[in-house]
Amino acid sequence: MPMLATATAATLIGVDGHVITVEVHTSSGLPSFTIVGLPDAACREARDRVRAAVLSSGLKWPPGRVTVNLAPSGLRKGGAVLDLAIAVAYLAVTEQLPAASLRDKAFLGELGLDGAVRSVVGVLPLADALRDRAVVVAPEAYHVARAAEPREVYAVGTLAQLADVLSNRVPWPDPPPDPPAPPPVPVPDLSDVVGQPSARRAVEVAAAGGHHLLMLGPPGAGKTMLARRLVGLLPELSRQCAMEATRVQSAAGLPLPAGLATRPILRMPHHTATMAALVGGGSAAIRPGEISLAHRGVLFLDELGEFPPTVLDAMRQPLEEGVVRVSRSSGACSFPARFLLVAAMNPCPCGQAGRPNSCRCSDVARQRYLRRLSGPLLDRFDLRIQVQPPDPDQLLDGIRGEPTAVVAGRVAAARERAASRGVEANVELTGTQLEQFAPLTPAAHAALRERLRGGLLSGRGLHRVRCVALTLCDLAGHEPLIDAERLDEALALRASVGKLHVPAAAA
Incomplete structure (x- = not known):
């Protein structure tokens, strides 16, 4: 034997x-x-x-x-x-x-x-x-x-x-039949959002360029509604990206389709999520966290101000590198984490800041609430917008905006232009690539120089503003030349939160 x-x-x-x-x-x-x-x-x-x-x-x-x-x-x-x-x-x-x-x-x-x-x-x-x-x-x-x-x-x-x-007594059994195609998952349509032209524009830009988006506004303004509809604007994943995303979902034990998951996923963790749940880790076995489960998809953090600051700051490195490295005594693992971060928060603890005679919070309480977000984390949001409640007349009239299909067409065209530059989205472009693909006009160059000297823009912010301006050109179908008009819109999309008394370190 x-x-x-x-x-x-x-x-x-x-x-x-x-x-x-x-x-x-x-x-x-x-x-x-x-x-x-x-x-x-x-x-x-x-x-x-x-x-x-x-x-x-x-x-x-x-x-x-x-x-x-x-x-x-x-x-x-x-x-x-x-x-x-x-x-x-x-x-x-x-x-x-x-x-x-x-x-x-x-x-x-x-x-x-x-x-x-x-x-x-x-x-x-x-x-x-x-x-x-x-x-x-x-x-x-x-x-x-x-x-x-x-x-x-x-x-x-x-x-x-x-x-x-x-033992060669019987042949291999026939493979299981292909499962029936699952019914299409209903995707919330962007036309459900009444009014909110600036917020809709920011959502479209975020989807087209892969830019992280922070929405700040009172309860009921439509922040969550917009975030849920953003994932429907994203195009289907390439085979390589689908393989990366499906590998993570398979390793986490999530239910999978027959084959690869070709649609971007939306993850919405609760604000009580721990560091290991959000970033990844664990004791017995190192598991991927929410930022990895959202790889090539959207991670939506509602009530951002309620998340522990240490947990939020742990995302800073993955947001830059697109990968998270988790080390434990049992070993070390690297998880892919290239996701689109969308966050929403109230302007103050009571949520009514900006409304006349409505806010019950003191200036100190409002500043303390906003300081839960560190300056370096805010600097990683390419788009920071203020979302106000829609006009009552618009709500009652029920005039619908552009549907998801129309906006998604523009997003897909912008993503194709980004693919011609060798990246999935403009947010992945390096400084050298920006100089090559998105040169600045003299007027735009002077405007950026002034902001940098005034301390109103960081080095990272300079890079991100140029990426957003390039995305605006792609959405308009214009030549990728960053002029003063595109630059002003990109700066406006980034600077809106500053109007709500964001600490100076985060501006």
Whole structure:
């Protein structure tokens, strides 16, 4: 009897799959089953699941000492994803399966006590790490695994069925049928927003250029309504961006479509979200946070002033780099985090600042409330606008504005112009690229110089204002030359919040 057999699988660390070689060794001695190679608690419990599944499948479990090594041994393994690979390697070492049948294949699945093969979290990044092999998964994971484009994907429902296939007693089962297309998700239409021309313009610019947007106004002004409709203006994701976003959603265990998620996602965490929930992390396993789940989509933070300042400031680096690096004692992970941040907040604790004889807050209370947002965080909002309640006559008349489809057409055209510059959106342009693609007229150059010397604009703000001005040119279909008119509009979109007594450090 051979004493050693191997099978290939993968484990999930963050949002990346890592190839694992499962080595199963048998020897004489007191019956035992030991798993080594840094398994976590769920992975160590595979000994009980695998043994029950083998016996329930009508296969044999000879007495003896069984040692399972998960290589590389210095890499932490978690979850039940290695169950299926452990089981087939054990069946090969006990000569119930031909060892050659495991070559060039990888096995991803959890085993039930009855021998059923179940799907696991993170099938997409796991299969993506095994592209050079045929991947065996549970039927419900078949279509997600195919999106990673491995060499081949097979779906099996039970361990007994897999044993029959690998023993050449039966052919591979037919793949599961394609699921019916889900009904289209109703997207709120921008035409529902009555009035608010400046706010609608800011939402369109944010969608076209990927610019972060802060809306400040009293309750009921329509801030949340606008934010919910922004995601409908974004074009479908390219294959690369869809793969990045779907990998994160798969690693987080979110429900996935059959294939890649091609529509940008909208995430709306509550203001009580912790640092780990928003940025990512955790103790037992490092998980992606909301900023990563919103990758290539929209992250909407309502009631921004109620979020803990330390949590908000933790987003400053990911907003610049498009990636978040989380380090824990158990390891370190990098998560993609290139998202469009949209935030809304009241101008003061009571929310009525700016209305005559309505605000009950003192100047000190209002300043303290606004100071919850640090200057460096505010500086990362390219668009900062004041949203006032719509005119009562406009509300009663019900005159609707442009629908989402019309505005989305302009946004798509602007995004195509950005793609011709080698980026997904103008917000990703570097300073060198701006000099090349968006030169300044002498008048615009002089205006920016004056603001910089007066301390009204930071170096980052200068870059972002030019990006916004370029987006305005793209939306208008004009030549990408930043003139005084485009620059004035970009500065107006950035400076509106300053009218509501934002601290000088944040201006």
